Amino acid sequence: MTVTEWANDIGRWSVVLMWAALIIRARPALKLHYQRGLWFAILTAATATTLFQPEVINRAVELTGDARAVTLSRNVVGVLAAGLTLLLIIDSARPRRARLFIAAATACATTTLVGMDLARGDYPGPGVPLNGGPAEPSTAYWLVVSVAHLVADLVIVLVCARYSARTEDRDLAWSLRLFAAGSLLAVVYWAGSLAQLYARAPDAAPWLAVVINLHGVSRALTLLVPTATRAVRLAREARTVWVLWPLWRDLSAAVPAVALGPPYRTRLHAFLRPRAPLALQAHRQTIETYDAILQLQAHLAPHAYERATQHAQELRLPAAQAAAAALAGALGQARNAKLSGGAATDPSPLPGLERGDAGLLLAVARHWPAMSRAASGHELTDARPEGDAA
Template sequence: MTATELANQVGVCSVVTLWIALVWRAGSALRLPNQRGLWLTVFAATIAITLFQPKVLAWLAHAGVGTQTVSLTRNLIGVLSAGLVLLFIVDSTRARHQRLTVIAGLVTALGSLLALNLLGDARTTAPASPQGPATASSLYWLILVVAHLAGDAAAVVVCWPYSLRTADRDLVWSLRLFAMGSVLALVFWAGYLYHLYVPDQDLMPWLSVVISVHGLFRAASLLAPTATALARSMTALRTVWRLWPLWRDLVAAVPQVALADPQRTRLQAVLRPRSSWALQAHRQIIETYDALLELQQYVRPEAYETAHRQARRTGMRGDHLAAAALAGALGEARRAKLSGAAPSDPCPLPGVERGSQATLLAIAGMWPSPTGPLPAAPGPLRPRRP
């Protein structure tokens, strides 16, 4: 595969990914002021990158759109994108004078490009192809390159350090991915500037690859909230799935802790949840812990030690040993409750005082306890204190 073929394929992938990301995030991003600027910035960059693709250029040429018109449109939108990057950055500082300065610089750059184009500066030094650079004598092209370098350099300088200070996970990844995309944009425009003075036709396909990969990073920065939301959903789904057998058995023994009866099967609970997975996981954790506290009134004093010895005989060690012992003692307490035994003073089980999610999931991993059956009819419990 030649460099040109690679550039074309990566370019198509980049453009498709960018448009999908824009459509996917349009609804939520445009409603939130802190995400609207990023969306508009990526939108402008996407149009510019789209107008850089050979297939799009060929289609526009077939439709009768001139090369000069396409080049001017792409360059104006590209500079607008660079200006939006700066606005996106200064908006976070809430500095009105900086915002006005950026707007003034953006208007000046756009006006200069239009004026120089009308005066013929862009035409007389136009590139041989819509993708290639012109000669270094053109002020038009120097303004274009400098505008991009300024916007992308500012993005790198501001976005990455700020991502290290914020605790918002979505914002952290959006800023880091945006900064990495800006680094690639700097490489592209630095290479473009170099090519103005030292023409090298072999360089342009690789620069095309760089700017297309930059587009993938821009799309990723836009999709970061979606990716983290998906990761949270998958974590909640895993919690619902792993905790469900323990939760079902405990709320069957202590039904008053449950807001609603468990669904018939674990698969049904996952595929047809009554609420979101996150809410279902939260509910199962709370109800499991509440049931566990209630069942401590049915734990015999020696139950945990007995289950611990049984688990040790099977070769368990460390955290698995503790979880198996807790599962065994809890299973005995559940059977005592279901058999109608009278409650006694609570016998706290070790390690469950704070209701740690990790502890409950560890118990669920050993449920039913692999330590062997415990007595189904436990002996008399300690009488409750008056």
């Protein structure tokens, strides 16, 4: 695959990704002030990027029969998009004069492009030759286009970098950083295009196309940051519900008073049809499991934890996993004692669980099936900790 083909593929996917991101984020973004500006900024970028795709250009020329009008239209839209993006990124608290200046500069640039196009008369349309040679008839025209984009994107980089360092909203900070990264790619592209007017480098043109199409990908990712954050949070909550379920089911069955309701018949039911949102279900399972552990500690046999530790070491588990496995084994013994009607004694706190570490609880849950079976057999009841042998 050549660099040009690679650039075209990235361009197509960047356009699809931007429009998909705009659709996905339209409803939530338009409700929030700080997301609304980003949404409209990316809408303008998506429109401009779409008009710069080779397939769109060729189709437009076929429909209109006027390559000059198509070239002018896409460049005017590009400059307008850059100016509008700058206006949307600039905080509304900025002085009104600054916003008026940006609007006036954008209008001046687009008017200049249209005027220059009309003044040239009948010619095929402005364009930067890719095979070397003079840039006529469009040197001044491309100077206006390139400088307009460069100025707008440089200011956007500075503004986004500044605000991303100030905000305490993690999603907004990452959105601004990605937006700044996209604008930085645009700066590279337009600086390269400007250099092409005076120092021909035909081999650089396809790479510049790659750069500007990656700019489109960055714009789409900017809008998808909150969606990605929510997806990661949902995955974490789903993982907690799935991994913790066997331990939660068995311990809440031994201490039914801790459960708000009976557990589902299978783990798949609990995962696919929770009685509450996954976040609440994960929180409930965690709290109820800890409540059950607090009561089961009163049923721990002497040296149960030490015997479970010895058994975990015999399984040649890594140190971090052996500690979690030992806790699972000790809890298995306490559960069996509670279910068999053993009398409660003074609680014997298990090491590590008093901190309420959710990560440790998940590690215990992973070892629960094997260690609870060992607690039901003879592996933990017959073994003696070192120093207890007669």
